[in-house]
Amino acid sequence: MTYTMWIILTASLVSVACSIVGVLLVLRKMAMISDAISHTVLLGLVSAFLITQSLDGLAMFIGAAIAGILTAVFIQLLNSAGVQADAAIGIVFTFLFAIGVILVSMFARDVHLDVEHSIMGELAFIPWTTVDWLGIEGVPQAVWMISIVLVINIILLFVFYKEFKLSSFDPHLAAALGIPVVFLHYLLMGMTSITAVASFDAVGAILVVAMIIAPPATAYLLTEQLGKMFVYSAIIAVLSAISGYYFAAILDTNIAGMMATMTGFFFLLAFLFSPTHGVVIKKIRNRFTTYSNDEA
Amino acid sequence: MLDLLANPNTQWVLVGTMLLGITSGVLGSFALLRRQSLLGDAMSHAALPGICIAFIIVGSKEMLPLIIGAGITAYIGTYLIQAFVKHSRIKTDTAIGLVLSVFFGIGIVLLTYINRNATGNQSGLNEFIFGQAAAMVRSDVNLFVIAAIALLTITFLLFKELKIITFDREFAQGLGLPTVFINGLLMTMIVASVVIGLQAVGVVLMAAMLIAPAITAKYWTDRLDVMVILSGVVGGLSGLLGTLISAPISGMPTGPLIIVSSCSLFFLSLIFAPKKGLLTKAIRLMKLRRSTGDNQVMQGMYEFIEDTDRDTLSFEDLIRVQPLSGLRLQQTIKRLQKRNLLHPSSETYQFTDKGIKAAHQITLNQRMLQMYSMHEMQFAHLPMEKNNWDFLSLPNSEQQPLFELLTKHELFPSVLQERNEDR
Numbered sequence: 001m002t003y004t005m006w007i008i009l010t011a012s013l014v015s016v017a018c019s020i021v022g023v024l025l026v027l028r029k030m031a032m033i034s035d036a037i038s039h040t041v042l043l044g045l046v047s048a049f050l051i052t053q054s055l056d057g058l059a060m061f062i063g064a065a066i067a068g069i070l071t072a073v074f075i076q077l078l079n080s081a082g083v084q085a086d087a088a089i090g091i092v093f094t095f096l097f098a099i100g101v102i103l104v105s106m107f108a109r110d111v112h113l114d115v116e117h118s119i120m121g122e123l124a125f126i127p128w129t130t131v132d133w134l135g136i137e138g139v140p141q142a143v144w145m146i147s148i149v150l151v152i153n154i155i156l157l158f159v160f161y162k163e164f165k166l167s168s169f170d171p172h173l174a175a176a177l178g179i180p181v182v183f184l185h186y187l188l189m190g191m192t193s194i195t196a197v198a199s200f201d202a203v204g205a206i207l208v209v210a211m212i213i214a215p216p217a218t219a220y221l222l223t224e225q226l227g228k229m230f231v232y233s234a235i236i237a238v239l240s241a242i243s244g245y246y247f248a249a250i251l252d253t254n255i256a257g258m259m260a261t262m263t264g265f266f267f268l269l270a271f272l273f274s275p276t277h278g279v280v281i282k283k284i285r286n287r288f289t290t291y292s293n294d295e296a
Numbered sequence: 297m298l299d300l301l302a303n304p305n306t307q308w309v310l311v312g313t314m315l316l317g318i319t320s321g322v323l324g325s326f327a328l329l330r331r332q333s334l335l336g337d338a339m340s341h342a343a344l345p346g347i348c349i350a351f352i353i354v355g356s357k358e359m360l361p362l363i364i365g366a367g368i369t370a371y372i373g374t375y376l377i378q379a380f381v382k383h384s385r386i387k388t389d390t391a392i393g394l395v396l397s398v399f400f401g402i403g404i405v406l407l408t409y410i411n412r413n414a415t416g417n418q419s420g421l422n423e424f425i426f427g428q429a430a431a432m433v434r435s436d437v438n439l440f441v442i443a444a445i446a447l448l449t450i451t452f453l454l455f456k457e458l459k460i461i462t463f464d465r466e467f468a469q470g471l472g473l474p475t476v477f478i479n480g481l482l483m484t485m486i487v488a489s490v491v492i493g494l495q496a497v498g499v500v501l502m503a504a505m506l507i508a509p510a511i512t513a514k515y516w517t518d519r520l521d522v523m524v525i526l527s528g529v530v531g532g533l534s535g536l537l538g539t540l541i542s543a544p545i546s547g548m549p550t551g552p553l554i555i556v557s558s559c560s561l562f563f564l565s566l567i568f569a570p571k572k573g574l575l576t577k578a579i580r581l582m583k584l585r586r587s588t589g590d591n592q593v594m595q596g597m598y599e600f601i602e603d604t605d606r607d608t609l610s611f612e613d614l615i616r617v618q619p620l621s622g623l624r625l626q627q628t629i630k631r632l633q634k635r636n637l638l639h640p641s642s643e644t645y646q647f648t649d650k651g652i653k654a655a656h657q658i659t660l661n662q663r664m665l666q667m668y669s670m671h672e673m674q675f676a677h678l679p680m681e682k683n684n685w686d687f688l689s690l691p692n693s694e695q696q697p698l699f700e701l702l703t704k705h706e707l708f709p710s711v712l713q714e715r716n717e718d719r
Binding site for chain 1: 328331332333334336337380383384385386387389390391392393394396397398399400401402403404405406407408409412413426500501503504506507508510511547548549551552553555556559562566572574
């Protein structure tokens with residue numbers, strides 16, 4: 001595989017993994033939780049480093065995943081203590097992120113734990129750290145991690161598809177039918193955390209948020225069926241990743257940032273020209289309807 | 297510490313961060329009450345491309361053009377969020393997250409492009425992502441002072457209008473206020489306070505400057521004017537604390553420390569605020585549980601005596617006649633004995649003279665509540681909820697119909713009367 005192919009593969013895996021949890025989050029009106037979790041991952045990484053004094057991949061992964069789930073728990077706690085939802089999210093993630101930044105600048109300055117890097121990501125470095133596993137050689141570490149998370153996400157989605165579907169569209173009915181709504185909530189938070197962590201190192205927090213929110217939002221404007229929404233958002237996410245890479249290469253600029261920009265571009269297209277929900281299409285259709293009424 | 301304070305650089309930074317804290321605290325109050333806290337997050341992220349574009353056009357790091365650029369793209373981002381929500385079925389949280397991440401992505405693209413292509417002195421732009429309060433110089437602070445005074449003056453002059461539009465937009469429209477204009481103005485002011493805060497705390501953490509002081513203030517008051525002032529004070533105080541703590545430690549970032557300070561003030565308020573704090577609430581709940589427990593045991597015993605004419609209860613009787621069990625029952629008995637309402641014995645339980653009277657009152661009140669609930673229409677004029685359901689403090693004329701109903705249903709508590717007759 002070439003250098004370019006590895007980067008595109010990594011970004012595509014990230015985008016599909018993100019768009020799966022993204023569809024569920026967008027439908028549950030919890031999109032901003034992904035923003036919170038992807039930021040607090042930093043605190044988890046730093047804490048794991050301070051405790052183990054190493055940059056061991058697994059310890060970092062576990063630390064960050066715990067931080068992600070704790071974020072969700074804290075937001076829930078503040079919420080039930082009477083703090084309005086948006087403020088609870090805003091307070092928790094900025095507080096935890098600020099502590100993360102302080103810890104990095106106090107204890108981990110000399111280590112490869114760059115705060116800026118954590119936000120912007122550096123896809124260009126991915127193909128250089130490879131790990132051999134299961135007899136397969138030369139596969140980048142990031143690809144392994146994201147593939148595993150992607151598989152976990154897909155399995156959980158298939159196992160709990162009916163439950164996720166019902167509790168996303170009608171949580172009260174779901175609760176009345178005895179579906180474990182709270183368990184599903186934290187399962188989704190867990191999926192968001194591991195996805196954010198695995199993607200984080202490769203693409204940075206900002207692309208994680210963009211991939212979680214934008215492609216599902218785009219798909220939401222294109223279809224009325226949940227199954228199709230998953231497929232569409234995965235396709236849009238991969239398209240954004242590929243086109244983002246080539247634009248970044250042409251302009252010689254940040255790859256993750258360009259991919260995030262492309263997700264926004266595809267959303268804008270859907271917002272304007274979606275056959276069912278597009279603003280322009282709706283306007284044209286309205287004009288057409290008035291026209292035919294006049295004739296009649 | 298005093299040496300540091302004497303340093304003019306520190307003084308400028310201090311003035312700058314405090315001013316930022318005050319303005320974002322004041323305007324954050326409005327954002328919070330309009331449930332637009334996270335909009336601030338989107339605004340600050342959306343400001344990044346503006347900063348970069350302004351730099352590309354002007355070619356220098358002069359503060360004013362950068363801030364204007366930041367303001368323009370932040371405003372576009374805010375407008376797009378509202379447009380997405382209004383013209384499609386995208387929900388607010390999705391629209392905010394989308395604009396936030398995409399604009400920030402564009403910002404990173406431009407920033408990397410500048411870093412790789414520009415020849416001059418561009419390194420300072422990265423500061424805007426995480427903020428670098430220490431880099432503030434006198435001319436920056438002068439700009440902040442002007443901006444802060446302008447924002448605070450407008451807020452002061454238009455306070456009434458802003459208040460009405462925050463709480464009841466339709467009412468404001470009905471009054472003939474130019475709601476679209478005031479709304480736009482408020483949005484512009486919030487954008488401005490976000491933009492001038494970017495240099496100190498950075499894009500990522502700016503949202504907290506709007507949210508934390510405002511929500512802290514909300515725990516101490518129910519009045520908007522007090523809340524706005526308090527929020528400004530909390531914001532200023534966080535700026536002060538963050539700067540003072542970070543100044544002596546080399547390499548310690550100021551922005552995150554300001555955020556941690558204001559969040560800590562919030563956590564303290566969340567727990568200790570006098571009326572709405574969790575501690576007060578917990579104490580109130582505990583007291584309520586205790587007094588309910590006391591009343592349940594007293595009434596249960598009283599009704600037992602009423603039914604059986606025995607005035608001593610065994611522990612088994614006691615368990616049967618009231619709903620408490622285990623530890624809570626034992627604690628309640630101990631408390632009642634301490635209050636000299638029960639005789640202090642551990643095998644059998646008997647009211648003292650004071651106890652039987654208290655139990656009579658409790659039972660009477662409870663049964664009056666029953667009558668009240670059965671005939672609620674008839675007593676709808678009584679402000680019982682406000683009086684904490686205390687029927688005994690009602691004037692005699694109001695009590696009389698309740699007494700009549702009690703007698704009619706043969707529910708008037710009888711133990712005390714019988715005893716008096718016996719004597």
